[in-house]
Each structure stands twice: as C-alpha cells, then as structure tokens.
Amino acid sequence: MKLLIIGGTRFVGRHLVAAALARGDQVTLFNRGQTSAALPPGVAWIQGDRGGDLSALRGQRWDAVIDTCGYLPADVARMAGALDASVGRFAFISSVSVYASSATCNHEDSPLGHIDDTDTTVVDGRTYGPLKALCEQAVVQRCGTRALIVRPGLVVGPHDPTKRFTWWPARVARAVRDGQPMLAPGAPGRPLQFIDARDLADFVLHALDAGCGGAYNAVAPGGFTTMQGLLDACAVAAGGRPSLVWANDGDLARLGVEPWMQMPLWLPEGGEHAAFMLVDQRRAQAAGLRQRDLGDTVADTLAWWRALPTAQRQFDNTGLSPEREAQVLVALADDRQPRA
Ligand SMILES: NC(=O)c1ccc[n+]([C@@H]2O[C@H](COP(=O)([O-])OP(=O)(O)OC[C@H]3O[C@@H](n4cnc5c(N)ncnc54)[C@H](OP(=O)(O)O)[C@@H]3O)[C@@H](O)[C@H]2O)c1
Numbered sequence: 001m002k003l004l005i006i007g008g009t010r011f012v013g014r015h016l017v018a019a020a021l022a023r024g025d026q027v028t029l030f031n032r033g034q035t036s037a038a039l040p041p042g043v044a045w046i047q048g049d050r051g052g053d054l055s056a057l058r059g060q061r062w063d064a065v066i067d068t069c070g071y072l073p074a075d076v077a078r079m080a081g082a083l084d085a086s087v088g089r090f091a092f093i094s095s096v097s098v099y100a101s102s103a104t105c106n107h108e109d110s111p112l113g114h115i116d117d118t119d120t121t122v123v124d125g126r127t128y129g130p131l132k133a134l135c136e137q138a139v140v141q142r143c144g145t146r147a148l149i150v151r152p153g154l155v156v157g158p159h160d161p162t163k164r165f166t167w168w169p170a171r172v173a174r175a176v177r178d179g180q181p182m183l184a185p186g187a188p189g190r191p192l193q194f195i196d197a198r199d200l201a202d203f204v205l206h207a208l209d210a211g212c213g214g215a216y217n218a219v220a221p222g223g224f225t226t227m228q229g230l231l232d233a234c235a236v237a238a239g240g241r242p243s244l245v246w247a248n249d250g251d252l253a254r255l256g257v258e259p260w261m262q263m264p265l266w267l268p269e270g271g272e273h274a275a276f277m278l279v280d281q282r283r284a285q286a287a288g289l290r291q292r293d294l295g296d297t298v299a300d301t302l303a304w305w306r307a308l309p310t311a312q313r314q315f316d317n318t319g320l321s322p323e324r325e326a327q328v329l330v331a332l333a334d335d336r337q338p339r340a
Contacts, residue, residue: 001020001023001025001026001063001064001205001208001209002025002026002028002061002062002063002064003020003025003026003027003028003062003063003064003065003066004028004029004030004057004060004062004064004065004066004083004087005017005020005027005028005029005030005065005066005068006029006030006031006050006065006066006067006068006069006070006079007029007030007031007067007068007069008027008029008030008031008043008068009029009031009035009036009039010035010036010159010161011155011159011160011161011197012068012093012152012155012197012200012201013029013066013068013069014036014159014197015157015159015197015198015200015201016066016068016201016204016205017029017039017040017043018040018198018201019198019201019202019205020201020205021040021042021043023205025205026044027042027043027044028043028044028045028046028060028062029043029044029045029046030045030046030047030048030050030056030057031045031047031048031069032047032048032049033045033047050069050070050075050078050079051072051075054078054079054082057082057083057086058082058086059086060086061086061087062083062086062087062088063087063088063089063208064087064088064089064090064091064208065083065087065089065090065091066091066092066093066204066208067079067090067091067092067093067139068093069093070092070093070132070135071123071128071131071132071135072121072123072131072135073118073131073134073135073137073138074119076092076135076138076139077138077141077142080138080139080141080142080143081142084142084143087146088146089143089146089147089148089208089211090139090142090143090146090147090148091147091148091149091150091204091207091208092135092136092139092147092148092149092150093150093152093204094132094133094135094136094149094150094151094152094215095128095129095132095151095152096151096152096153096217096219096276096279097113097128097129097132098112098113098129098130098132098133098136098151099111099112099113099129100112100113100114101272102272102273102274102275102276103271103272103273103274103275104275105275105278105279105280106217106275106279106280107217107279107280107283108151108214108215108216108217108280108283112130112133113129113130113133114130115127115130115131115134118134136149136215145213146213147213147214148204148207148208148212148213148214148216149214149215149216150200150203150204150207150215150216150218151215151216151217151218152195152200152218152219153193153194153195153217153218153219153276153277153279154193154194154195154219154265154277155194155195155196155197155200156194156195156196156197156297156301157196157197157198157297157300157301157304158197158300158301158303158304159197159304160197160301162318163315163316163318163319164260164261164264164265164318165194165264165265165301166301166305167264167315167318167319168230168231168234168264168265168298169234169237169238169298169299169301169302169305170302170305170315171234171319172231172234172235172237172238172242173234173237173238173302173306175238175242175243176235176238176239176240176241176242177238179243180243181242181243181244181245181329182242182243182244182245182325183244183245183247183263183320183325183328183329183332184227184228184231184244184245184246184247185227185246185247185252185257185263185265185266186227186247186248186249186252186266186267186268186269187227187248187249187269188226188227188228188246189226189227189228190226190227190269191222191223191224191225191226191277191278192224192225192226192227192229192230192265192277193219193220193221193222193224193277193278193279193281194219194220194265194277195218195219195220195291196291196292196296196297198292199289199290199291199292200218202290203216203218203284203287203288203289203290204218206287206288207287207288210287210288212287215283216281216283216284216287216289217279217280217281217283217284218281218284218289219277219279219281219284220281220291221281221282221285221291222278222279222280222281224291224294225294227265227266229294230265230294230298231244233294233295233297233298234298234302236295236298236299237295237298237299237302238302245329245332245333247328247332249268249269251332251335252266252268252328253268255328255331255332257320257328259271259273260273261317261318261319262319262320263319263320264318264319265277
C-alpha cells in the first residue's frame with residue numbers, strides 16, 4: 001500500500017510507520033520535523049505544518065492516509081479537503097474520549113460530547129473529546145464511506161510520552177529492587193482496558209486493507225486484565241514479587257490521592273470516569289483487532305524505559321512522588337493499626 005501518514009514520529013505514528021514498513025508498504029510522512037528528525041530508512045518525508053500551507057501534498061496519489069495528529073476540526077477539515085481527491089481511504093485517529101460521558105459503558109453509537117465554542121484552539125481536558133468528535137465529523141463529511149474512524153482507549157507500550165502505563169512496570173521494578181512495599185490502588189479485580197500501540201497500528205492497517213469504514217473503538221476486550229493482573233505481569237517482568245499495600249477507593253480519596261494522574265490507571269467505582277475502561281469494542285474485534293500478551297507489552301515497556309537516558313527517565317507529574325507515596329503508606333499503616 002502507498003501510505004501517507006500525517007505525523008508519524010512520536011508514539012502511535014511511530015508504531016504505524018514500523019508496522020507499515022514491516023509489511024512492505026511504501027510510507028511517506030507529513031510533519032514539521034520538530035518531534036524527531038531521524039526517520040527509519042526508506043521513509044519519504046514531506047515537511048509542512050498542518051495548520052499552514054498544504055500545497056506540498058498536491059500532485060501525488062496515495063492508497064490511504066492516516067491522520068494521527070488532528071485535534072482541531074478546522075485543521076482536519078482542511079487536511080481532508082486537500083487530500084480528498086488524491087487518496088483512496090482516509091483513516092483518522094480519534095479517541096474514546098469523544099463520548100459524552102464515561103460514567104457508563106460506551107459503544108460506537110453512544111452520544112458524543114458537545115462543545116459550544118467549536119472554533120476554540122485550546123485543547124485541554126474539557127475540549128479534547130468534543131473537538132475530536134468534530135474532527136471525526138469533518139473527515140466523514142468530506143470522505144464519506146472512505147473514512148475510517150479509529151477510537152483508541154488508553155494507548156500503551158514503548159515510546160508512550162505520557163508514561164501513565166509505564167509508571168506501573170517501572171514502579172514494580174523499583175519496589176522489587178528496593179524490597180520496599182508499594183501502593184496498589186482500588187480493587188485488585190477491577191477491569192483495566194487499554195491497547196498496545198503496536199496492536200493499534202496493526203489494526204489500522206488491517207482495517208484499511210479490508211476497506212472498513214465508520215467508527216471502531218480500539219481497545220482490548222473487557223476483562224482483558226485487571227489491576228492485579230497488570231501488577232502480576234509487572235512482577236514477572238521485574239523478576240520478583242513486590243509487597244503490595246492495597247488501598248481502596250475510599251482510602252485513597254480520604255488521603256487526597258487523585259485518580260488517573262497521581263495513581264495512573266486508577267478510576268474509582270461510581271466516579272465520572274468509572275466506565276472509561278469498560279468500552280464495547282466488539283465491532284473492532286470482529287473486524288480483526290487482536291491483542292498481544294500483556295506480559296509482552298509490560299516487558300517491552302520496561303525494557304524501553306530502562307534504555308532511556310537518565311534525564312528522560314522521569315515521571316514529572318505522572319504518579320505519586322516517592323515521598324508522597326511513603327506518606328500515604330504511613331497513613332494507611334496507622335489507620336490499620338489495631339486500636340487499644
Ligand atoms: N496516548 C493515548 O493514550 C491516546 C488515547 C486515545 C487517542 N489517542 C490519539 O492518538 C494520537 C496519538 O498521537 P501521537 O502523538 O502518538 O502521534 P504521532 O504521529 O506518533 O506523533 C505526532 C506527530 O504529529 C506531528 N505534528 C504535530 N503537530 C503538527 C503540525 N502542526 N503539522 C504537522 N505535523 C504535526 C509531529 O511531528 P512534528 O512535531 O515534527 O510536526 C509528530 O510526527 C492522537 O490523535 C491522540 O488523540 C491517544
């Protein structure tokens with residue numbers, strides 16, 4: 001396949017490029033050249049800013065385009081307009097955040113989020129989902145049945161810039177190395193749902209080959225794993241068993257620990273995002289979405305993390321700092337002390 005990828009050098013796009021090259025596809029990237037200057041051998045590059053002049057994209061034909069970095073509807077509409085006549089199929093990487101609510105389980109036809117200020121260029125926690133929904137609409141309006149809309153849940157694996165999933169393999173490895181207890185959030189059996197970026201890449205390419213159109217939730221099936229399952233896989237990758245101190249939703253809330261960013265992947269039951277990881281993905285599964293073994297995702301993520309230069313091996317605002325986690329563990333131990 002002759003493939004154009006808008007983006008392609010950070011995380012999801014990087015794995016798309018690798019998967020496409022491995023299949024023998026002919027790959028061209030369009031990006032500014034800011035995120036990464038080094039491209040894999042054999043990849044053609046068109047330099048440009050999607051918010052600016054798109055004329056460099058004219059005069060060529062591609063079997064498919066995959067737009068990985070569309071966040072603003074006007075930009076996505078311009079891109080679809082510029083490419084409409086020269087591409088066979090248009091795949092847009094969207095998100096399960098398009099849904100109006102993640103308090104209850106979503107399927108592809110669930111209501112989408114709404115935003116009044118459709119021209120805003122501010123992409124934040126409030127606008128990201130509804131803007132992505134409008135981006136999808138722009139692609140479908142232009143490309144009709146040639147549009148493939150892929151809605152990933154949490155994307156994980158090597159090169160993840162958010163480091164949310166990475167926090168767990170790295171945290172367990174530290175606990176095993178230091179022999180110190182670590183905090184485990186919520187309920188051990190609570191389901192987790194995410195997608196390895198490499199499985200996402202394989203699915204997008206497969207769906208393009210198969211001529212799939214419309215929207216697909218791209219995540220592992222419900223019940224793929226649980227918090228306990230993830231920590232077990234992390235223990236295997238780390239080569240030892242950490243001493244886990246489970247803190248339930250109430251404990252963590254009382255101690256001021258915030259879901260998701262302070263305790264990655266922890267979403268309290270009954271909360272506004274309680275069903276973020278309970279998305280119906282049967283449509284994608286039926287269309288060929290497949291999941292690699294969780295152990296492989298964890299081991300590869302840990303290996304990637306360990307190989308990063310020290311300066312990049314930082315979690316910044318993801319996960320509790322060691323000091324804060326130690327405070328929480330002391331407070332929990334104190335609470336659990338039998339009272340005289
Ligand atoms: N991470 C998750 O958990 C998650 C979950 C659901 C959905 N998603 C979606 O998955 C996608 C992930 O994106 P990614 O960052 O991993 O993709 P990527 O394709 O690996 O990287 C982003 C690319 O966009 C290019 N780019 C950024 N601004 C540009 C501009 N103005 N003009 C041209 N190129 C530009 C960057 O290159 P330059 O900077 O060099 O231009 C880079 O190549 C997003 O659409 C996100 O909404 C992610």
